Amino acid sequence: MIENSEFLAFAERADSPEEALAQLAALRSRYPDATHHCWAYRIGAAYRFSDDGEPGGTAGAPILRAIEGQGVDHVMVVVVRYYGGVKLGAGGLVRAYGGTAAECLRAAPRLEVRPRQKFQVSVPFEHLSTLYHLLGQWDTVRGEEGYTAAGVSLRVEVYPEDAPAFLAALRDGTRGAAQMEEVERLEGE
Template sequence: MIENSEFLAFAERADSPEQALAQLAALRGRYPEATHHCWAYRIGGAYRFNDDGEPGGTAGAPILRAIEGQGVDHVMVIVVRFYGGVKLGTGGLVRAYSGTAAECLRTAERFEVRPRQALGVSVPFEHLSGLYHLLSQFEVLKGEEEYTAAGVRLPVDVYPEDVPAFVTALRDATRGSAVVDGLDDT
């Protein structure tokens, strides 16, 4: 509560502008009685912000600065305001929106997202258990299996630094019968 106005902040991962704006639409539906739904997102080099009726530069830009100040990326932050009858002035609005957004981001759970390399792995049926053992050993994300007459084809995502060791271990576990697509120089 700031001068009888209630400010609620929400931060959520967003991997595209469309996903960020869908989060905004959902929150507007959840809090339709709120006076303002001010927001900002940063997704790689893309960013956008909106004051949603507050005086220009007093809400969206401060939320974006809070995102940048916390060093996060792929995030949408929405600050919902329920007007309490007391005007805060431009300085008060900037402090309220930036402080609310910064506190939300400061206390939010964070996780690092590392890029992965997509590969296609094909193994004969008799080596399927060896493949699945390696998937957990190398923290590989697997797609949906495709069964063929020769065995199983599986799309996988591997951390780039693990690719050489994963491919070597896979070839060892399958006695050289595994086929790996999507390699640059292997």
């Protein structure tokens, strides 16, 4: 509560601008009687913010600065305001929105996401147990398997620092029968 106005902050992971704006829409419907729904998101190099009717630069930009100050990415922050009858002035609004967003982000749990390299791996059926064994030994993410007359094909994701050793172990374990091709990174990852 700041000068009879109530500020509620919400932070959630967002991996695309569409996902961030869907979160905003959900909060607008959850708090339809709120005076303002000010917000900002940062997703990699992409960012946007909105003052939602507050004086320009007093809400969305301070929320974005709070996101950047906390060093987080892939996040949408919405600050919902219920006006309490007392005008805060430009400085008061900047402090209220930025401070509320920063406090929300400080209290939020953090999830470190490390990039992985993606490979399409194909092995003949006789080497399937070797592949499964190696997938269990390494910290991998396994995609859906596809079966052909020659064997099995699946997408495998490994940390970049583990990729050379994993691929060498797969090549050695299958006596060179495994086929591995790096899948290009999707835009935005």
